[in-house]
Amino acid sequence: MRIGIEAQRLLRPHKHGMDIVALELIRALQQLDHENDYFIFVRPDVDEQCLNLHDNFTLVKVPGANYVHWEQVALPRAIRTYKLDVLHCTANTAPLLLNIPLILTLHDVLFLNPSQGINTATLYQKFGNRYRALLVRRLVSRCQAILTISKHAEQEIIDALRIPQSQIKVLYNAVSDRFMAPVTDTKLAEVQKKYKLPARYFFFLGSTDPRKNLKNVLLAFLKYSQTDTDVRLLISGRLPDFLHRLLTPDEYAYIEQRCQFVGYIPDEDLPALYTLAEIYLFPSISEGFGLPILEAMACGTPVITSTLTAMPEVAGNAALLVDPFNPDSITDAMQQLVNKPQLRQQLVKRGHEQITHFSWKKTAEQALDIYKLFEPASQTTLSHFHTLA
Secondary structure, three states, X not given: OEEEEEOOOOOOOOOOHHHHHHHHHHHHHHHHOOOOEEEEEEOOOOOHHHOOOOOOEEEEEOOOOOHHHHHHHHXXXXXXXXXXXXXXXXXXXXXXXXXXXXXXXXXOOHHHOOOOOOOOOOHHHHHHHHHHHHHHHHHHHHOOEEEEOOHHHHHHHHHHHOOOHHHEEEOOXXXXXXXXXXXXXXXXXXXXXXXOOOOOEEEEEOOOOHHHOHHHHHHHHHHHOOOOOOOEEEEEEOOHHXXXXXXXXXXXXXXXXXXXXXXXXXXXXXHHHHHHOOEEEEOOOOOOOOHHHHHHHHOOOOEEEEOOOOHHHHHOOOOEEEOOOOHHHHHHHHHHHHHOHHHHHHHHHHHHHHHHHOOHHHHHHHHHHHHHOOOOOOOOOHHHHHHOO
């Protein structure tokens, strides 16, 4: 077979959720499948070392003026050269005009409900949500298969787009291998020195996306730190200016003294930062999955996450679940994890058990089974799609 995988942003240096998922899927497929030919369509960028391609995998760099032009004009033009049997688009959208079977991964349909905690979205975020909303409603009717990343996301897609469950398949995300091995003392010391880490910190992977709920994390930590003055809040991302939009001047002045911003974190440093953290904070308002929950668990760090959307499904009984709209609920969870060592130990143990339910190998096997439905000589048809394990 000749299988195309769209991963437009795979080579960008600062990868985010959907980029990481595409990268891990491709890595797992390389370990699994040495027979079929794969063509990975990407936009040119600097991180060409993120994949060590096997002989049956080809990286196709497709220039484009912007995201929309690349997806709707440049990508379809490039695809025609490769005579694909199927194209898998990995990040919520796809070309409207294709003459080959299309598989689309819909990570969520949060963009169809822009009022869901997104009143502080930037213009860029609002444009992206609008583009996805307009496109996805048109795409679902021409997709041969839709993949998603959690049972919660599956139900959201069914409800929002009025499509039958038989057209959708859940392929769970999983933890990258780099989070599974204990971090060496040498690496921990190196990261401590590099980021000038405080002795104690709670960790938050920052984002200006309002769904990540940074404002309530800050308000919760503001209250908590009044009685525990030694701890700091470590936030990745370049967010200090953004905080002025979220906090009053007095709140900002207080929190600025108790937060440390570390910018974008390279992949090789992230396991150490999880490991050294006292608590990982992920009380998001809405997630299709919530991969950092599993990453923190793999590193032995207790997690505070949300009662909403897919997060209880991913966390199981291995995290403290809070009301993300209530800063006091988040503060209370912080206090429990600091003041109850037995609870911490219990959650860490459960976390190591929880991550075993998710595997990139299994996800790649499921993806390959779906790709094979489109093999020209295959006796299996799409009627078997919903019966695949």
